[in-house]
Structures are given as structure tokens and as C-alpha cells.
Amino acid sequence: MKSQWKKYKQNKLAQGIFLLIYIGITSLSLFMAQRSVTAFLLLLSSLLLLYFTNFKNLTKWLIAGIVLVFLLPFTASNGDAYQSYMEVATLVGIYISMALGLNIVVGMTGLLDLGFIAFFAVGAYTYGIFATAQAANFMPFGSFPLSGESFWIFILIGCFVAAIFGLLLGIPVLRVKGDYLAIVTLGFGEIIRIIFNNLDRPLNITNGAMGIASVTPPRLFGIDFLYPSQFYYIVLVILLFTIFTVRRFEHSKIGRSWKAVRENEIAAQAMGVPLVRTKLMAFAIGASFSGMMGVVFAAKQAFVDPTSFTLLESITILVMVILGGMGSVPGVILGAAVMTILNLQVLTEVTNWLNQLNSTGVFSIPDALSPSKMQRLIFGLLLILFALYRPKGLLPAKNHVYNEKELQEGCTKDNGDNLKSIPEHSQIEKAQEV
Amino acid sequence: MSILEVQNLTKKFGGITANQDVSMTVEKNSITAVIGPNGAGKTTFFNMITGVYQPTTGMILLENEKLIGLKPHEVSKKGIARTFQNIRLFSEMSVLENVLVGMHTHIKAGLVGILFNLPAIRKEEKASEVKAYQLLEYVGLAPLLNEKACNLSYGAQRRLEIARALAAKPKVLLLDEPAAGMNPKETNELTQLIKRIRHEYNLTVILIEHDMKLVMEISEHIVVLDHGEKIAEGKPEDIRNNPKVIEAYLGTGAVQAG
Numbered sequence: 001m002k003s004q005w006k007k008y009k010q011n012k013l014a015q016g017i018f019l020l021i022y023i024g025i026t027s028l029s030l031f032m033a034q035r036s037v038t039a040f041l042l043l044l045s046s047l048l049l050l051y052f053t054n055f056k057n058l059t060k061w062l063i064a065g066i067v068l069v070f071l072l073p074f075t076a077s078n079g080d081a082y083q084s085y086m087e088v089a090t091l092v093g094i095y096i097s098m099a100l101g102l103n104i105v106v107g108m109t110g111l112l113d114l115g116f117i118a119f120f121a122v123g124a125y126t127y128g129i130f131a132t133a134q135a136a137n138f139m140p141f142g143s144f145p146l147s148g149e150s151f152w153i154f155i156l157i158g159c160f161v162a163a164i165f166g167l168l169l170g171i172p173v174l175r176v177k178g179d180y181l182a183i184v185t186l187g188f189g190e191i192i193r194i195i196f197n198n199l200d201r202p203l204n205i206t207n208g209a210m211g212i213a214s215v216t217p218p219r220l221f222g223i224d225f226l227y228p229s230q231f232y233y234i235v236l237v238i239l240l241f242t243i244f245t246v247r248r249f250e251h252s253k254i255g256r257s258w259k260a261v262r263e264n265e266i267a268a269q270a271m272g273v274p275l276v277r278t279k280l281m282a283f284a285i286g287a288s289f290s291g292m293m294g295v296v297f298a299a300k301q302a303f304v305d306p307t308s309f310t311l312l313e314s315i316t317i318l319v320m321v322i323l324g325g326m327g328s329v330p331g332v333i334l335g336a337a338v339m340t341i342l343n344l345q346v347l348t349e350v351t352n353w354l355n356q357l358n359s360t361g362v363f364s365i366p367d368a369l370s371p372s373k374m375q376r377l378i379f380g381l382l383l384i385l386f387a388l389y390r391p392k393g394l395l396p397a398k399n400h401v402y403n404e405k406e407l408q409e410g411c412t413k414d415n416g417d418n419l420k421s422i423p424e425h426s427q428i429e430k431a432q433e434v
Numbered sequence: 435m436s437i438l439e440v441q442n443l444t445k446k447f448g449g450i451t452a453n454q455d456v457s458m459t460v461e462k463n464s465i466t467a468v469i470g471p472n473g474a475g476k477t478t479f480f481n482m483i484t485g486v487y488q489p490t491t492g493m494i495l496l497e498n499e500k501l502i503g504l505k506p507h508e509v510s511k512k513g514i515a516r517t518f519q520n521i522r523l524f525s526e527m528s529v530l531e532n533v534l535v536g537m538h539t540h541i542k543a544g545l546v547g548i549l550f551n552l553p554a555i556r557k558e559e560k561a562s563e564v565k566a567y568q569l570l571e572y573v574g575l576a577p578l579l580n581e582k583a584c585n586l587s588y589g590a591q592r593r594l595e596i597a598r599a600l601a602a603k604p605k606v607l608l609l610d611e612p613a614a615g616m617n618p619k620e621t622n623e624l625t626q627l628i629k630r631i632r633h634e635y636n637l638t639v640i641l642i643e644h645d646m647k648l649v650m651e652i653s654e655h656i657v658v659l660d661h662g663e664k665i666a667e668g669k670p671e672d673i674r675n676n677p678k679v680i681e682a683y684l685g686t687g688a689v690q691a692g
Contacts, residue, residue: 245549252548252559253534253541256527260535263524270484270518271602272510272539281545399528401580402563410564411571 015053022046023067027075037349040085041341043072051330068236073229086228090300092340093235094293097242099320099336100329101289104246106318107327107397108255109282110262111174112182114314115189119287121309122165123158123294125196125206127151128304131216137204148219154295155238162291165192166284174279189314197306211305218299231300238296242289246329249285251400258282259327312376316343319379323386325393334394347375437462437638438483438606443492445478445662452478453489454662460606460655465632465639467649469673470659471683476642477519479659480608484516485509496606511539515604517595519611519642525584529575532583532594533566536601566601573597573627589620596627600635607631609641613648621645625652646684650674658683 008014023046030039050063076085102116129135131151135144173184200208218225218234225231249255257278260268269275298304316339324335386393438460445453452475460466468476481487483494485506494501496512504512515536524532541562547555570576573593578586583594592612599607609628613621625648632639643649649656649670656673658666660682666673673679 248548248551252555253538253543254545254548256531256535257538259527259531260524260538263526264522266486266506267518267522267524268535269506270486270510270516270522271536271598272507273535274505274507397526399526399531399580399582402528402530402567404567404576404579407564407567407579410560411568 010054012054015055019046019049019053019063022049023071027071031075031078035079035081037345040076040088041345043067043075044089044337044341048334069233073232077229083228086232088341088344090228090232090235091344092337093232093239094297095317095320095340096333096336097235097239097293098290098317099324099332100242100246101286102317103321103324103327103329103332104249104258104282104286106321107325107332108250108258108262109279111279111282112178112185113283113286114182114186114311114318115169115192116185116286116290116317117309117311117313118169118189118192119162119165119290120294120297120313121192121196121306122162122287123291124298124304124308125212125294126158126161126291127154127295127298128212128215129205130154131299132212132214134205134207134212145216148216148224151216151218151225151295151299152220155292158291158295159288160291162294163284163288165291166287167280169287170280170283174276174283186311186314189309189311193306193309196309206306209306211303211307213303215298215302215304217302225299228300231296234296235293238292242292243329243333245285245289250329254278254281262327316379319383323382323393325396328393328395328397331393331395331397338394342378343375347378435462436460437497438640439493439495439498440483441493441495443479443482443494444490445475445482445487446490451662453482453659456492456659456662456664458657458664458667460638460640462638463632463636464655465628465641465653466655466657467653468640468642468657468659469644469646469649469683470665474659475662476659477610478662480516480610480640480642483509483608484514507539510602510604513603513605514608515599515602515606516608517592517599517610517612519614521588521591521595523583523591523594523598525582527583528580529570529583529586529594530563530566530579532598533569533601534562536598537562537566538602540603569597569601572600589616589624592616592624593627596631600631604637606638606640609639609643611642611644613643613645621648624648628652 008018023043026039026043026046029036030043033039046067047064050060050067053060055063072089073086076082098116098120101119102113105111105113105116130144130146131148131154132145135142135146169185169188173181173188176184196206197209199206200210206212225234249258257268257273258281260271260273261275261278265275268278297308301308317336320336320339321332322335323339324333325331390396436459440456440458440460443453443456444451456475456479458466468479470476478487482489483501485501485504485508489502492502496514499512501509501512501514524535527535541558543555543558567576567579570579573596575586575590575594575597578590583591586594592615596609596612612628613624616624628639628641629652631637641649641653653670656667656670657664658673658676658679665682666676666679668676674684
């Protein structure tokens with residue numbers, strides 16, 4: 001058994017065939033049995049399977065692209081559950097993006113941020129205010145709501161505004177460390193929510209607790225984006241952008257300086273890493289992902305109010321990062337997907353099923369114990385279990401593996417240039433003997 | 435020619451005076467040792483040079499440029515690199531990445547360049563990886579390049595700290611007890627390494643060390659601190675026979691043994 005498993009692990013062809021069969025079966029079953037959430041989840045988990053194959057990165061991305069762009073929407077589109085599946089997929093994308101942003105701050109730079117949802121709120125309100133008549137209350141010029149075409153620019157604006165809020169928060173807050181930082185960011189998250197909740201007087205900017213309703217839907221080439229199946233593609237594009245950005249940063253000078261600051265601030269400074277600038281950059285870049293998704297969220301819900309941005313949301317995103325693996329990009333993606341699906345699908349499905357059993361009289365449990373009401377309990381249990389058995393998360397962070405041969409070749413290649421300053425050992429020894 | 439000048443440096447922590455009126459001149463391309471009993475203020479002295487602490491009074495000049503008031507990362511940019519008494523590596527990062535962080539100030543890549551993965555940035559990144567690898571070869575850690583820094587042996591961690599400091603291309607290298615916890619063989623290798631570095635990188639080395647054999651072998655100039663004050667300075671032979679130093683630090687046995 002073990003040797004077969006080993007063989008399979010090395011055999012790309014076998015992996016390819018298995019993956020193909022898996023995707024084929026799950027997509028067919030989703031196509032035939034529209035109501036089966038299991039089929040939907042199994043099809044999604046083919047991406048996890050894909051992650052563990054030995055294919056080249058480009059191949060992996062291509063297969064993932066085909067599954068996400070064509071297969072998933074197509075196979076799910078055969079019935080009335082289509083929009084609810086796409087709703088889940090869209091929310092998964094939004095949460096992954098945010099978790100990746102928070103991962104930069106918490107996982108890579110090691111700054112515990114408990115108010116991360118504030119940047120999401122900033123993004124959402126940025127679009128919400130200007131895509132409704134709300135902005136007319138305080139803007140001296142222009143006519144509001146803005147047209148649906150402006151949505152595309154607002155993704156960028158939301159990104160920048162959130163980044164600026166990240167900087168504004170960072171400048172005073174980064175003087176404190178560790179637990180103190182966590183408390184201050186928690187306070188910031190609540191302050192932002194309460195400000196949005198109360199900014200209807202003296203000038204009505206956010207419409208207070210009533211929220212901002214009927215946000216203009218995005219529009220492209222005369223088509224309005226109204227359904228989750230359409231937002232799904234917007235989210236997919238932004239998500240792809242965030243993943244690429246994070247990957248690029250992770251293995252660059254900037255990513256290394258983030259990790260250096262996390263590992264040892266004093267040593268990082270002694271190596272020339274500017275502490276404040278590096279931390280601020282992490283805050284701003286992390287926040288900007290959240291801001292972009294905030295804009296999409298506002299457009300998708302067509303309604304923004306402060307209750308979407310509570311402390312529990314911040315903690316949920318943090319749990320995604322911890323569950324997936326702090327600092328690990330694939331881990332955080334998985335963590336966010338698992339948490340969102342658990343929340344939206346698994347818990348509600350189990351509740352529905354129990355209700356059914358209740359009504360048919362097979363067996364009865366009190367309403368207070370229904371799983372959808374025990375979300376926090378389940379999060380808590382999950383966290384405890386993970387702390388005990390997988391403290392580094394589902395897919396722990398790995399360092400980039402450098403190719404030694406390539407580096408050796410590089411050494412011999414620029415022999416004439418770089419090595420001049422570093423003579424061979426034998427030469428040194430000779431020199432010393434003389 | 436002097437490269438580093440320290441004038442009347444004083445540091446007070448509340449009522450405690452860690453350094454009192456310490457002055458010294460470090461010649462270019464020399465090896466200077468700072469010795470003294472524990473608590474004499476040696477590390478505080480290093481911390482002031484590298485900008486971790488701001489001195490209460492006094493002046494530090496690197497090639498006639500003031501270092502007072504600069505943040506540690508700015509001091510590093512001016513050309514001072516250091517290692518730490520209690521090893522401070524980036525323990526969860528790989529050995530090569532540790533050295534790459536040392537190159538931070540010399541890698542020009544900016545936010546936009548990294549985001550769009552411009553060819554120049556990629557080339558620069560590759561070149562710095564090669565350079566980092568060469569440094570690892572130099573200190574004898576090349577085969578361990580992908581290992582996590584925390585998994586290295588104690589002596590290897592000390593050598594990695596030196597490689598990381600060299601990556602910053604410093605003019606002055608400060609070594610804080612580089613031989614602490616090493617066995618005689620490792621200490622001997624370290625001695626050779628420090629000598630080699632000085633010649634090949636054209637460096638000025640200042641080190642704090644308790645291993646008198648190492649100190650007497652490699653340093654050209656020794657400064658002795660006691661209770662935060664400089665009690666003596668001079669050539670190794672003079673220091674060894676200085677009665678004040680013997681009383682405060684070396685002990686009478688050292689003279690007989692030496």
C-alpha cells in the first residue's frame with residue numbers, strides 16, 4: 001500500500017488521470033443532481049487535489065482556471081440552486097482576498113490586527129456613498145448616484161482609500177507591540193464601525209444605522225451586474241490579482257523584510273530594514289486588498305450598513321489565517337475557503353437536515369441547539385483542536401527553496417566580476433604561509 | 435588613518451551610568467578589541483555606535499560623519515554592520531534568506547518593480563541570490579542554504595550572523611562576543627575567518643570578546659572598559675602587563691600563563 005502510494009506520488013500521469021476522473025465525476029454529479037451541496041463541495045475540493053499534484057505551476061494555474069471559469073459555473077447552472085452556489089463561491093473569493101490581506105499583516109509581519117474588517121468597511125462605504133444619492137448631501141458638485149460604469153474605477157479608489165486608512169492607523173499604532181497592538185487595532189475596528197453608525201448628523205454622510213440602500217449595480221458595455229453569477233467573475237479577477245501580488249511580494253525584498261521584522265526587529269533594523277516603513281507598507285498593502293473587496297461587497301449586496309462590520313467578522317478572518325497557516329499563502333486560501341463554506345453551507349445544511357428530522361418526528365432537538373446558532377462554539381472548538389494538533393495550520397508556511405545548482409553555476413559565471421573580491425581558499429592559505 | 439571616532443561617550447540609564455566619557459579612535463582596516471568584565475558597558479557601547487541607544491552626551495563620527503541621532507537602519511546604511519551577543523537570526527527563515535535580508539540596503543527594487551516583476555528586478559534578485567550564496571560558501575555554510583536558521587548548530591549560527599553582516603557591505607564590522615559558546619576548534623576557525631575577512635573585504639573590525647587567546651592573537655589595539663569607564667588602551671602586549679587591567683579583569687594568573 002505504502003509503496004503504491006509512493007509510486008503514485010511520483011507518477012504525474014497517474015495523478016493527471018485521477019484528477020481528470022475526479023473532476024469528471026464531481027462535475028457530472030453536480031450537473032445531474034443540482035441540489036447536492038456535496039457535489040458542489042467535492043468539485044471545489046478538486047482544486048486542493050490539484051495543489052498536491054506534481055504538475056508545473058503554469059499547468060496547475062491553467063487547470064484551476066478552467067475549473068473555476070468554465071466548469072464550476074456551467075455545471076452549477078442547470079437548476080434553481082445556481083445563484084446560491086455562485087453566492088457562496090463569490091463570498092469565498094471575497095473572504096480569501098481579505099484573509100490574504102490579513103495574512104500579510106499577521107502572518108508575514110507578525111502584527112496582530114483585530115480590527116481588520118474596518119478596511120473592508122471603508123471600501124464598502126466608499127462605493128456605497130458615491131453610488132447612491134447619499135453623496136449629494138455633502139458633495140458641492142457632481143450628480144449622484146454615479147453611474148454603474150464608475151464601479152470599475154471605484155475598485156481602485158477603494159483600494160487606495162483603504163491603504164490610506166491603513167497608513168493612518170499604522171502611524172500612531174505601530175509604536176506599540178504585541179498584545180497592546182492587538183488591543184489598539186481592536187479599538188480602531190470598533191471606532192470605524194461606530195463612526196459609520198453615527199455619521200448621519202450633523203451632516204448625513206453614511207445614513208447611520210439605517211444603512212445605505214439601493215447601491216447602483218456595476219455596469220459594463222450596457223450590461224448591469226445584478227446576480228451572484230456575474231459578481232463571481234469580478235471577484236475571480238480581483239482574487240487572481242491579489243494572489244499574484246502576494247506571491248510576488250512574498251519572494252522579494254519587501255516580503256523578506258516583513259518576515260525579518262516578524263522574526264527579530266532589532267536584527268532587522270541592524271541590517272538596514274526601516275522598521276516603521278516596513279510595517280506601514282504591510283498595513284497599507286493588506287488593507288488595500290480588503291478595500292477592493294469592500295467595494296465589490298457593497299455592489300453585490302446593494303446595501304451597506306454598520307452591522308456587516310462587527311468584531312466577529314474581524315475575528316472570523318483571523319481564524320481563517322490561523323486555521324490555514326500563518327504566513328502560508330496556499331494555507332490561508334484553504335483556510336478561508338473552509339471557514340466560509342463551513343459557515344454558509346455546511347452549518348445551514350446540517351440545520352436544515354435536523355429540522356427535517358424534527359418535522360418528520362424521527363428525532364427532535366431543541367431549537368437553541370441548532371448548529372447554525374452554534375457558529376461561535378464551532379469556531380472555538382476548531383481553534384482549540386488546531387492549536388493542539390496542527391499549531392502551524394492546515395498547510396504550514398514553507399520557505400522558498402533555492403536551487404543550489406543554479407546558484408553554483410551563477411557563481412562560476414560571474415567569476416570575473418563578483419569573485420574578484422573573494423579569492424579562493426587555497427590562495428588565502430598560500431598567502432598566509434608566505 | 436582613522437575611520438571611526440568616538441568622543442566622550444556617556445550613557446546613563448536613570449541613575450546608572452553604563453558608559454562614562456569613553457573615547458577611542460579606530461584605525462582603518464585594523465582589528466580592535468573591547469574587553470572588560472561583565473557589566474562593564476561593552477554592549478551598551480556597541481549599541482550606541484549602531485544607533486540602538488542614543489548616547490546621553492558625546493559624539494560618534496564615521497569618516498567624519500556624525501552618527502548621533504540616526505536610527506539603527508540609517509547607521510547600517512552608513513556602513514556599520516554588527517552581530518549580536520545573544521544570536522539574533524531570523525530563525526524561521528532559510529539560511530540564504532537570512533543573508534539576503536542583509537543585502538536589504540543594496541537591493542534597489544521598489545514596490546512597482548516588484549509588482550510588475552520587471553526584468554531588471556528579476557536580474558537583480560538573481561544576482562543577489564548568487565552573491566548571498568557566495569557569502570555562504572565563504573563562511574562554509576553553502577550546503578545548508580535551504581535549512582531553517584534555527585536548525586543550525588551554535589557555531590554555524592554565529593558564522594551565519596557574520597555572513598549576514600558581511601552582506602550589508604559594511605566599512606566597519608562590530609562583532610559582539612563572536613566566540614561565546616564555541617569549542618577551541620571552532621574558535622580557531624573563527625579567528626582565521628576574522629583575519630581573512632579583514633583582508634579580503636578591506637574591513638575594520640571591532641570586537642567584544644572574553645576569549646583572551648583570540649583577542650591577543652588577532653587584535654592590534656585593545657580598549658579595556660570597567661564600570662563603564664575606559665581604564666586602559668593600547669597594544670596587546672601593553673594591555674597584558676597593565677596592572678590596572680590585571681586587577682580589574684585579567685587576574686594575576688593571566689600574566690603568569692601569558
